[in-house]
Amino acid sequence: MRLLPMAVRDLDDVIALEDLTHVAPWTKGNFTDSLTAGYWAYCLRELAEGDDEKDPLLAYCVLMPGVDELNLLNITVNPLYRRRGLAERILQTVEDLAISRELFKIFLEVRFSNKQAIGLYEKLGYCQVGIRKEYYPAHDGVREDAKVMMKDLKKE
Ligand SMILES: CC(C)(COP(=O)(O)OP(=O)(O)OC[C@H]1O[C@@H](n2cnc3c(N)ncnc32)[C@H](O)[C@@H]1OP(=O)(O)O)[C@@H](O)C(=O)NCCC(=O)NCCS
Structure with a gap:
């Protein structure tokens, strides 16, 4: 397996x-904008x-670097x-890389219904730090709240 920076040739x-x-789903434009902006992908x-x-x-994954933190925008694993x-x-x-760049916090949002992702983040030590009301579009037009989670890498 190889973990490599995402490039335009990966986008299809x-x-x-x-x-x-x-x-x-994100559009191709969302991914190209992320690459252009220098996000970690x-x-x-x-x-x-x-x-x-x-x-x-x-x-694949996409993270937006901030002043002293990272924001995990997308992580997706092939269902197979x-x-x-x-x-x-x-x-x-990503956490090892963040620490090496002196970015000591990682934030993310996740749907409350996304049990597998919440299980992943909790296993890795992310804690809930807030709620964003009606943050996500949902199937039936009713929007879904986001759980805001954070990991403090200095506490590792
Ligand atoms: C969430 C997702 C990224 C997890 O990827 P993954 O490679 O299957 O996860 P891992 O195998 O590394 O799992 C690590 C831990 O996460 C938790 N976890 C993962 N899948 C789970 C599931 N289906 N149910 C419960 N817990 C789960 C477990 O704690 C697991 O550890 P364990 O296997 O020792 O019990 C993947 O399910 C996915 O791509 N989902 C769709 C996209 C998505 O929801 N992304 C996150 C958006 S915020």
């Missing part, structure tokens, strides 16, 4: 996985067997590869 695969996964790919094969996309510790490993790599 990223969008295909994004559309498959999310109720309100990574793709995890499995090394393909043959030279002619394209390396399958396992996961979930529950194998990939998200955990990606976030641990």
Whole structure:
């Protein structure tokens, strides 16, 4: 497996996985804007067997750096590869990088209904620090609240 910076050539695969996964998927423009803005964006790919094969996309993430914190905007794992510790490993790599850049807090928002993501964040030591009311669009037009979570990397 390889975790590499996301590039424009990754975006067709990223969008295909994004559309498959999310109720309100990011557009290609959202990803290109993130790359242009210098956000931290990574793709995890499995090394393909043959030279002619394209390396399958396992996961990707996007983080927005702030003055002394990171904001996790997106982390998505291919459904075929979930529950194998990939998200955990990606976030641990990001945390190591954050500490090396002296960014000691990571914030994120997550839907209250997203039990797998909340399970992931709680396992890694993220705590709830707030609620954003009606933050997310939902299927039926009713908006869903976001749980705001944070990890203080100095406490590690
Ligand atoms: C959330 C997501 C990124 C987790 O990716 P993953 O690679 O499957 O997660 P991991 O295998 O690293 O799991 C690490 C921990 O997260 C928790 N977790 C992951 N999937 C879970 C599930 N389906 N139910 C409950 N807990 C879960 C567990 O604590 C797990 O540790 P364990 O396997 O030792 O019990 C993945 O399910 C996903 O892409 N979901 C859709 C996109 C999304 O919701 N992204 C987050 C938006 S805020």
